[in-house]
Amino acid sequence: MEQLVYESPRSVHELAYCLRNADQNTYLLSGGTDLVIKLRKLGVHAGRIIDMTRLEALNYIKIEDGCIRIGANTTFADISRNEELRRYATCLAEAAAQVGSQQIRNTARMAGNVANSSPRGDSIPALLALDAKAGILNGKGEITYKKMDELVVGIGKNTLQKDEAIVEFLIPCPDESHRSTFGKFGRESHRTSVVISHINIAAVIILDKQGTLVKSARVVIGSAAPVPYRAEAAEKALTDNAAGLARLNAFVDALQKHVIESIHGNKRYENKIDGIAGLGYSVYDRLFTSQPAGGAE
Ligand SMILES: Cc1cc2nc3c(=O)[nH]c(=O)nc-3n(C[C@H](O)[C@H](O)[C@H](O)COP(=O)(O)OP(=O)(O)OC[C@H]3O[C@@H](n4cnc5c(N)ncnc54)[C@H](O)[C@@H]3O)c2cc1C
Structure with missing residues (x-):
């Protein structure tokens, strides 16, 4: 008889044990905001569900050894409110604050957002930046670390194996003066009144001691291509350190050129070009x- 088996590991050790026998009919469940829709759509009534939400050991945000660590069971609501993230990873806190509605943020986890690997996912550009x-x-209990561009590789595609689960995120904590931010432009759904990204951007800059010159920049455009990508020309515009207005215009120009290249002349997506300029x-x-x-004092 077909049945849906439910497992609820309470420790990382138990999670590894559950993962050991995972196959193509095994589904990891975090907030369920994507998975439940997917299972309904596919008409899945049999298989194994591994519920990650009872893993209290994976519900944390902490700074350790110069890194911010965010456990996979942390909700977007907690990420958006966390003071340390707002200071050291502002773009991520801002992206989290703009995911769906308060109800969605209270249940959705960043691990699910990344594993879902949608080009519209708001956390991925911020994490990449x-x-x-x-x-x-x-399933053997080993933990390996992958950068975002090694993990998310296509529309709904990632390099996670069936016996693997995201357990945490590691963000290098900038020890220099830095700023970061996230913005998105999208269409508001009348039914849910949430804004799904039509295009989004995350940017991080490291400033010199005086806080005037930009030493380095990471700018990521999301939702314009199958995966978020570094906008290198826009990064260069920021680090060229031209005077105010010239730098602003060069930055916006570069962003638009990136998006024009990404949409390959598809008229349906032309509003992304204006969208990225506004952003x-x-x-x-x-x-x-x-x-x-923010940064070291
Ligand atoms: C009304 C609505 C509005 C939304 N608005 C936005 C928005 O504005 N921006 C945005 O980015 N997203 C939005 N979403 C999408 C969704 O909320 C996010 O993608 C969410 O972060 C998914 O996380 P979850 O915890 O619900 O994951 P789940 O739905 O439980 O899982 C999603 C996928 O990830 C896998 N998975 C879950 N946990 C792990 C793990 N630890 N390791 C490996 N794989 C795992 C699951 O098997 C599944 O394939 C919206 C969704 C809805 C329904």
Whole structure:
């Protein structure tokens, strides 16, 4: 008889044990905001569900050895409110605050967002801009770390194996003066009143001691291509350190060129070109004028 078996590990050790026998009919469940829809759509009535939400050991945000560690069982609501993230990984806290509605943020986890690997996922550009890694546990109990561009490789595609689960995220904690921000442009659903990204951007800059020159920048555009990508020309525009308006215009121009290249002349996506320009101006403003720099004191 077909049946859906439910497992609820309470420790990382138990999770590894559950993962040991995982196959193509095994599903990891976090907040369920994507998975439940997917299982309904596919008409899945049999298999194994491994529920990650009872794993209290994976519900944390902490700074350790110069890294911010976020456990896989941490909700977007907790990420959006965390003071340390707001200071050291502002773009991630801002992205988390813009995922769905409060109800979604109270249940959805970042691990599920990354594993779902949607081009519209809001956390992935922020994690890539922050040079984050995901800690991945396998059925043998081993943990390996992968950068976002090694993990998310296509629309709904990632390099996770069936016996693997994301257990945490690791973000290098900047010890220099830095700023970061996230912005998204999208269409509001009338039914749910949430904004799903039509295009989004995450940017991180490291400033010199005086807080004026940009030493390095990571700018990521999401939702324009199958996977979020580094906008290198836009990064260069920020680090060229031209005077104010020239730098702003060069930045926005570069962003638009990246998006034009990504959409390959598809008229359906032309509004992404205007969208990225609008986002470019507001992101620039938050990076250079309206945000206090965070970092080591
Ligand atoms: C109304 C609505 C609005 C939304 N708005 C947004 C939005 O604005 N921005 C946005 O980015 N997303 C949005 N989403 C999508 C969704 O909420 C996110 O993708 C969510 O973060 C998924 O996390 P979850 O905890 O619910 O994962 P689940 O649904 O439980 O799982 C999602 C996928 O990840 C796998 N998975 C879960 N946990 C792990 C793990 N630890 N390791 C490996 N694989 C795992 C599951 O097997 C499944 O394939 C919205 C969804 C809804 C329903």
